[in-house]
Amino acid sequence: MSAKQKAHTLTKRSKDSTKDARPAAGLLADIVESLEDHKATDIVVIDLKGKSDIADFMVIATGQSGRQVSTMADTLAMVVKDHGVIGAVPEGRGQADWVLLDATDVIVHLFRPEVREFYNLEKMWNAELPDAPDTATA
Numbered sequence: 001m002s003a004k005q006k007a008h009t010l011t012k013r014s015k016d017s018t019k020d021a022r023p024a025a026g027l028l029a030d031i032v033e034s035l036e037d038h039k040a041t042d043i044v045v046i047d048l049k050g051k052s053d054i055a056d057f058m059v060i061a062t063g064q065s066g067r068q069v070s071t072m073a074d075t076l077a078m079v080v081k082d083h084g085v086i087g088a089v090p091e092g093r094g095q096a097d098w099v100l101l102d103a104t105d106v107i108v109h110l111f112r113p114e115v116r117e118f119y120n121l122e123k124m125w126n127a128e129l130p131d132a133p134d135t136a137t138a
Helices: 003-007 022-037 066-082 113-119 121-126
Strands: 041-047 057-062 098-102 106-111
Touching: 022 041, 022 057, 022 066, 022 106, 041 121, 057 113, 057 121, 066 098, 066 106, 098 113, 106 113
Parallel strands: 057 106
Antiparallel strands: 041 057, 098 106
């Protein structure tokens, strides 16, 4: 297989919870480092393993302006590309109130402060879910 063919080969995300997490952890570390370098504030990393199959980690960060959010998103797109993630394109860059970057194992949400406060994703993902009612006793 040629190098060009390898570059266009996509791999399926494994549903096996015992998979090696080091690639995701390395990508996560580089994402957080990039956000810190670009002066993002309130960087939160949420471990999604066992909570959701959509990704292993979710990163939420704030930029002080639309321009800063947009710049952070552009840089993160290059970071994830360097990790071999193909097709990760920042969504929402036009207005740059809330930009989403899905890097397969790591999902990144970048917000302006008032938008982040409004949506409050941390609360949604960190909140303890109530136990389902026991249907046997109902």
